[in-house]
Amino acid sequence: MSRTHILVTNCNTTLAMTDEITAGARVAASPGTTITGLTPSWGVESAEGWLDSYLSAAAVLDALRTYEGAPYDAVVMAGFGEHGREGARELVGVPVVDITEAAAHLACLLGRRYGVVTTLDRARGQIEDSLLTAGVGAHCAAVAGTGLGVLELGDPARVEEAFVAAARKVLAAGAEVLVLGCAGMTGLERAVSARLGVPVVDGVAAAVRLAESLVGLGLGTSRAGGYARPERKGRAWGRPPREAERVHPRVTGPVTHG
Amino acid sequence: MSRTHILVTNCNTTLAMTDEITAGARVAASPGTTITGLTPSWGVESAEGWLDSYLSAAAVLDALRTYEGAPYDAVVMAGFGEHGREGARELVGVPVVDITEAAAHLACLLGRRYGVVTTLDRARGQIEDSLLTAGVGAHCAAVAGTGLGVLELGDPARVEEAFVAAARKVLAAGAEVLVLGCAGMTGLERAVSARLGVPVVDGVAAAVRLAESLVGLGLGTSRAGGYARPERKGRAWGRPPREAERVHPRVTGPVTHG
Amino acid sequence: MSRTHILVTNCNTTLAMTDEITAGARVAASPGTTITGLTPSWGVESAEGWLDSYLSAAAVLDALRTYEGAPYDAVVMAGFGEHGREGARELVGVPVVDITEAAAHLACLLGRRYGVVTTLDRARGQIEDSLLTAGVGAHCAAVAGTGLGVLELGDPARVEEAFVAAARKVLAAGAEVLVLGCAGMTGLERAVSARLGVPVVDGVAAAVRLAESLVGLGLGTSRAGGYARPERKGRAWGRPPREAERVHPRVTGPVTHG
């Protein structure tokens, strides 16, 4: 039986989060699928906002670029609403599935409208843009935040209550299916689904299965157009080593007009 | 190892087509997945147009309703652009995946825009509406017909040429990924992909993998809203037996106003 | 004076409903227009949900196909939010107007946004999709259900109260015009309009007038593209007679992969 090896990239540098995500990925994976977690060596402790998201995107791409482990068949990017997926599609030679889009794809098969419940309210904009540019925004009824930060997800009972409260808002807005808008919440989807009586999709689980599907069908990223391979050129990933203390951006000017 | 049993419904009554489709489904399926083909006992020889599509939808729903075979874990509806998926979601207690939406979902993961190549041009409208109402129409660059009817798909070389010609149109319209807009074309996707250098998604294969994914993750159709179980009531699936020769719709009137 | 003969198809098999609908159609028709009601000989007692809608579509198309009464000039399809209109456009040689789209077309002429009040909440999705695919969804502010089933519409006072309550919701959502989202409610539009001070459009009435308009102007369905005449082929409308007790869908398999 052929085996599929999926590399799951955490969007932040918190190893405990990678462990949580890879544990969830393993539970979701088909028999025989191997999961490897990849934690960026730099970037953000947790991604909460646009600045974090862009820093995270570069760090995750750098992690993929410098990865020297066993060959893999697909990449799952486990940052909900975080940037980077298109860059990874250019970079690696295997399919790339982002958990945001993945959850939406499966949710569309389960009901007419879905809603996303995420951590902080500030993430709503990123998630909406991510769904829109992935082509699956049309059936998103609402995105709601729980008010909890990514690193406050430790207390399961509190998280569940906050999730259920936010979920009721998106159901009232017309959602028939819920999406867990944060990686690393293994098990929460079952509890919420049981309480609210609607299916709850976890992005990591969805992405693992979609990645397996693409691999199983021999489908890869199109190189015709947007996701052509990166051009050859000079790139520096982070500040130059050794001189780090005194490296600054170069300032030209100021020069006044007129 | 748990086994998944997928019921694949042909949208027409042509058994050879069912065989073709189930053969394709088996090739696409994961190890251990069992495929059963279901051919409606009435309906259309081939579905080409709106009338056929609605007749097909009722016939397929009747086939699902009266199926007495082994229990199944998911339904794949193998009529590209044909109606019925929402009715099946109400009817059966397991996930339902239509090949039209399935192909689009996977295509969105492989490129920024996809295009559909189908049989007759008249099918374009149905396919566009099907993608739109499934929530995945936003990234469809174009739908083009080959001019070949469903039952003219026998000559592989001619089909491939016609497909490649139509595919070039949708690529020119911005597609980066192709979708085969017809069931029962096993193998064509590889030939077209090799010639044009872009990924080609077959709907049956995509749907089988998505169905497996939903089953594997324990996800089912939401009953909150649009896909609640059918109401209990009298339904007659086709004209009353025994009196068939003389059964007509009941005409009331004509009565003129004023 | 030339006379126009309109065939009004009920979407269900309940004759009392056909009578109600044709009575409403006659009140709405221009002087000299003749209305004939057509009740399918099979299908659903009442259409409430997607399964019902697809069964209804096939049954109504079969009724049109086998109709042997006086020639008619146009068809009005009297199932609000139900499927089938595009198939009827292919099938018959005269204009076809569906009451869902008809109500929306007239409503757009009376205010900037309209809202639909229908029976069960579960019908909302079908109505939204029907308006969207008819090209008149853009100005729909909201669709709201009364919670009453199609066959519970007998008690006028209760129906009126339920309607007014749901109507207030769609007005709050921005609607300036109301659409009655169910056939067979003759007279209700006047009562609701009087109480709420906004125009209320009944789909049957709207469709009869639009059908008369198309006939009067000599306009017919385009055969260029989506609504070409059906292909010649074998079609079976419902289970084969005589052998009805033992006719089952044909099951192929199960066969397991690998």
Place this chain on the structure above:
Amino acid sequence: MSRTHILVTNCNTTLAMTDEITAGARVAASPGTTITGLTPSWGVESAEGWLDSYLSAAAVLDALRTYEGAPYDAVVMAGFGEHGREGARELVGVPVVDITEAAAHLACLLGRRYGVVTTLDRARGQIEDSLLTAGVGAHCAAVAGTGLGVLELGDPARVEEAFVAAARKVLAAGAEVLVLGCAGMTGLERAVSARLGVPVVDGVAAAVRLAESLVGLGLGTSRAGGYARPERKGRAWGRPPREAERVHPRVTGPVTHG
């Protein structure tokens, strides 16, 4: 038999155009409908462009405001793509139908996509905006100009050729139904329809029938929201009489900042 009196407003001051339009309106009207043409006493000889359109809108509204003829039951505004319909809806106590939207409403009933053939290319933007704000833009495949000015429509053969050429463009863009995008072309729709084999909708004819429909059903403009009756206040329709030679807009300033 009740009679319907429709006031048809020409958007320009050219009486021959009013005659043409009212002749077309009469041909399209139901038996018993009375048509009165209304020509603004000021405004534009022909409306070609945005400036003309806004001047025309004010002049037509003034004509409606100061009309002292027989009471009427509905207004048809016969300027294709011209402004003013919403103002007329506020002003008069009867339904108002604009020929742009009217043609689109009927066209949507005849095919999946329609296209508009108009006079000068410069009118495309106005027509697109008019369809969009009327809520019927979604199914417009394309708007194409013939290159002929409004007052160059005298030579029927030349007009027909120009129309057919432009029509082929919109059909190639996906239109299945054509709309004549200019008032005063009575008869052209039949010639073009015969040559191209697709239905052609004339806006004046469509609007007359829609106006009759609204009147027949007792439906009027909603006053809830956008089309409330105009506020009472001072309004001057054109430059003050008697002092016209030397009336100028009042200039305040110039004053320079800082």
Place this chain on the structure above:
Amino acid sequence: MSRTHILVTNCNTTLAMTDEITAGARVAASPGTTITGLTPSWGVESAEGWLDSYLSAAAVLDALRTYEGAPYDAVVMAGFGEHGREGARELVGVPVVDITEAAAHLACLLGRRYGVVTTLDRARGQIEDSLLTAGVGAHCAAVAGTGLGVLELGDPARVEEAFVAAARKVLAAGAEVLVLGCAGMTGLERAVSARLGVPVVDGVAAAVRLAESLVGLGLGTSRAGGYARPERKGRAWGRPPREAERVHPRVTGPVTHG
């Protein structure tokens, strides 16, 4: 230093309003920019509704057409949600900026979604259409009215309270930035911004700066397509002088069909 001269057109005939607007424009302008206010010699005391808007559009265009003051470099049209901007673009040889679109353009740079607070609720439709046709409607979360008429804006405290109340509604709908949807409210934006803690954009100020920007960059209206210069033809701006008391629109008919 080059100087920019901006002509600011009031949409109504109330000179006090012009003064208010030009005062606001001067505060907003860059050093060296000269502001001239232009008050139409006819039209509406205040523009509140569609009828007023179309009358205003013609009057403002007439004012621009007959303006005989110092040459100017750009036009700012100071009617929030009022018509006319495209006509002015055709008419004058310099850039034209409407305050509705201007406020939206700047608001998009300050937050992900903006909302508009205007005077009467009836203006909502015009504002929505104006934003939509200007191409900046996508990020408008909501438009809300204060219930105050244009000429009731005299009492600053009452205006501020009404504004804050309506502003809370649009913030609840997702707006992160507010737009003052009425000209002539200089200073209000600072008070509201201070109380609600979000940026508030005044359309006049925004338009003045955008007009300066276009002038400074040497950019002018495109003549390719929609905004070509007006055709040469006869136009009459308002009722003919001298005979004003008895000038009526010309009535043709009534003539009854058949």
Place this chain on the structure above:
Amino acid sequence: MSRTHILVTNCNTTLAMTDEITAGARVAASPGTTITGLTPSWGVESAEGWLDSYLSAAAVLDALRTYEGAPYDAVVMAGFGEHGREGARELVGVPVVDITEAAAHLACLLGRRYGVVTTLDRARGQIEDSLLTAGVGAHCAAVAGTGLGVLELGDPARVEEAFVAAARKVLAAGAEVLVLGCAGMTGLERAVSARLGVPVVDGVAAAVRLAESLVGLGLGTSRAGGYARPERKGRAWGRPPREAERVHPRVTGPVTHG
């Protein structure tokens, strides 16, 4: 006279490009505005594709974060179609204007539809997404590439020819205004505008003027919602110094399911 200091960030590390961009910015700036160019100390030589764009975004944000020069009043981000603007909005206390959105904002004021001419075709997707998420995508008729890389822009005659060729494509698609879709092309807009007779907007120039406008009006980024200030947390901008040779992403696993 108050002075405005604008920091213009190059998206790549090529100092000659920064010089080109700042020269263009100075030409475009109002008298008295001071321009300082900022070149990231790491990142990409030139940004061409998604990978480059995300790397660039992080590098530019790091440059802004570590900038120690004179205080500035606004940031202009000079990467056409590149990511990062929302992160900069969170990070800095002054307005941020991206050249992509800036060009589109001004272009919308000059014609009904605009088109973008960029360097490589592969940039089209990024530009389309950037315009869409900025809220100004609705009026974009087309984005076309010249086939020239960012660093091949040295030969003015060749660049001009390539630009004109691509420009003709977007004009044929309906654009009335052109946008130069690349930073660092000072002067090209005048040549192209002169040859094609349509306005051509340069993003750097547009952004400088819009930034001045926001500063002049005292408007800043909203903190209510999407662009709240970054959370306090650990962030590492590039690989840890000193140990750079051996720093790798941390790999967890592989572990196989089941």
